Amino acid sequence: MAGGGGGGGEVSLQYTPTWVLALVCTVIVAISLAAERLLHYTGKFLVKKKQWPLFEALLKIKEELMLLGFISLLLTVFQDRISTICIAQHLTYDWLPCKKVKDEDDGDGGAGHRRLLAAASDAPGHCELKGKAPLLSLKALHDLHIFIFVLAVVHVVFSALTILFGSLQIRQWKHWEDAIQKKEADPEQGQQAKVTHIHQHDFIRGRFLGIGKDLALLSWVHSFFKQFYGSVNELDYNTLRRGFINNHYRDNPKFNFYKYMVRALETDFKRVVGISWYLWILVVLFLLLNVHGWHAYFWIAFLPLILLVAVGAKLEHIITQLAREVAQRHVALPGELVVQPSDHHFWFKKPRLVLILIHIILFQNSFEIAVFFWMLVLYGFDSCIMGQFGYIIPRLIIGVLVQLLCSYSTLPLYAIVAQMGSSFNKAIFEDHIQAKITGWANKAKMNRKNVDTGNKESPVPARESTVDQGREIEIQNISAHPSNGQN
Template sequence: MGGGGGGRELDTTPTWAVSLVCLVIVVISIILEKTIHKTAEAFERRKRVALVEALEKIKGELMVLGFISLLLTFGQNYITRVCIPEKYSRTMLPCEFKSEDSHEGGEGSEEGGHRRLLWFERRMLATDSPGKGCKEGFVPLISVNALHQLHIFIFFLAVFHVFYSAITMMLGRLKIRGWKDWERQIAEQTDGSAADAARFRLTHETSFVRSHSNMWMQNPIIFYVVCFFRHILYSVQKPDYSTLRHGFVSVHLSPGTKFDFQKYIKRSLEDDFKVIVGIPPYLWMISVVYLLLNVKGGQVMFLLSIFPLMVILAVGTKLQSIITQMAIEIQEKHAVVQGIPLVQVSDRHFWFSKPTLVLHLIHLTLFQNAFEITYFIWITYEFGLHSCFHKYFLLAVIRVCIGVGVQIVCSYITLPLYALVTQMGSQMKKSIFDEQTSKALMSWHNKVKKKHEHDHDHVPIRTRKLGESPGDDSSPEHSPKHSSGAAAVAVMESSIEMSDQRDPDSPKEQMTDIDLLTGP
């Protein structure tokens, strides 16, 4: 690098060595590109539009990191020519500054002055060429060796960004997969296999209310303490899932509609994943501040590492308190309910009545936590585990343990809980529901058209996607009012009536079995 250390230039390097290195780099790059491309194709075949968009975001972030690396490579000769007064180079060091006399002594001084020796080496590398050095009393802003270490840091960021994104999605889907049996049991009860679901009970006798309400919950302090431990130990139980599902279906869909709520939550998680994999500009600014404050052994870094833990625990407690508050509101009505009690769906349960604020806090927590762990791994790789960056080694170990714990809690508990509880807001995710409903309606209409092809009195049935303009010749009763579940069911029912008029043998009951997420 920089011609230091007796290294050969390109004109004195064998061509086979240059070609071999280029070949290896090109092959590895092509393999990575093809892997990402095949992954995107697999998501497209499985109709995972949200995951495709998330993958595109990851590719965009990798491109940004690539541009940063290219700029560092192209501009290193110009950056190293920037000189600053030597006194400023001794301020805000990550390790304590060692004077020249401190490393001229014994072996202990030499080991303790490792950072100072590196500093002298970098200064020599930056000033080995005539005309490129700094005048007396000035030093380079950053050395070539330090730029090389930044390159490695960029590489670590790229690799671990993909790794953490995959871990987050894998743990979240694993948690939601455990709710599949609950969805199947609820579907069987809806079909009439369980008579207990239809019996009348007082609100405080329902399992959902009993599990969340007692006399101690009237105290605000005890209320949040209980919600805190419930979030960590058992965040979502079957009564919670059943009640929230019942509230969602009752508000957004028509009674009796076949709907796979667990699959909808999984799609919702994928939609949230599009947000948390991105790195907006303000998060880049936070990472710069993170690097700026890494001074004198890392005590400040330890304090910053506690921030993601506090945020994710506060968010989880808030989400759990929303479920508990719904149970208390049902209990206070002192009413008689049939089957599952109906929860009140509203944005007022969330901070500032904005459910998306919780998602942005989760996004901030995951990014800061991932950046901190990546930084720790990079420092360990470059300078060793017991370097001056880890002056307080015990604090460094605690930071890593906190980071791993936050990653697991956020991915496996908090994010799936958010995907479930956020459905209790006033708005549903129409982008997910309408897309799948349109596919179900289009598939059903195509089957109806094929069925009537052999009918001599066939009247063409016009098909269109949900939400499209019906045209001037369409009757109002066949036009969807809104891109919501209720409007979709209305379109479906009106289409069923049209088909019944043409074919009396077409049972209407078969059409009500259409799954609005997967189609007929």
């Protein structure tokens, strides 16, 4: 870096006008504070509405933003040291996003290479003086900073769209729940709708009976297409609701299944936001495969689409399997039709595996869109790194399709079908009941610990909380903040 104020090199802070430095810092701080206040008031609103799962999801997003910010900070701190790491020049001609033309005269001491890497100064750099190339140039580090920022923004926006579209879908189920509650309040109206033969039931006829539906292959084909139109209809909702209540909430037949589904969706959303360690491995792998001529991002775009339709078909097929089991188990209908939930219908008998796949789908899709906008902003639509036009448009169409289908159809579908597993879901309880259960569990652990250690003093009651320590700290911060007063 040039230390003087003249010349063509970069100018340090020693020769930068103070008003320029103050102005830039003011703008950056103002934007950062605005983003922090937006997240703060969003958390405050969710706490006020007692939307604890969404609040936890917001905390996870803030953690991911902090992690991405820390990564960017590390790149900034060590950028000078990274740029002094030298490698042989012949290594810079392989595995490139854009094809580099080698110099015709190899004896020019790397002059052509210096022209490509002229990022910091007109004078030869540390590695160029040795006839080598830097491991990562300052310009490349700058571009990497921007990529991290774009990935963070796109990830947050796509997370918000996911919960928005999913909530819109589930809200359509409310009038079904209201109709059921009204029917259960009027016994005569409920008796008029009863049928005596199992094949007369609309759920069985729609899911199991029909041309080819009893054949395994055609049943999967039907499940594949069913996810694209009316993935959950009123018959499915009523039947799965009755099976869930019969299996988990038999003592309360008037259990509000719709409110439970809203809590279940919010709980699932909390688990699909964030960037887990295995997702970072995918990021590194995708960056590695972005080689000129491979069109890696075009082919990778099909991976979330394939996973998505496979997951959707599996969830729809589980409903069909439930209908088949009821039809095979009964000829006459003993009262009302009740399906029997079981983890056996899910892959490896683990419903959570489906949620992990949805997590991978949503993140990979947001990564694809983030890469597109990053390339568009830095290099332009016609750049070599962007790729050919015929490969760009399908990527965008697939990205939009995956986001809409996963948010509006697959995630709500999973939220209801996952209740057909035999595993216990804590979202079955209201928040205040979860708080009491958590408090009792904490007290029991403390009592057991005192008994094991021989402490005869009365244990200190554990604090009742519905969330983990992170949520408690955040709630305390929100409550203690001066802006929490009434306006």
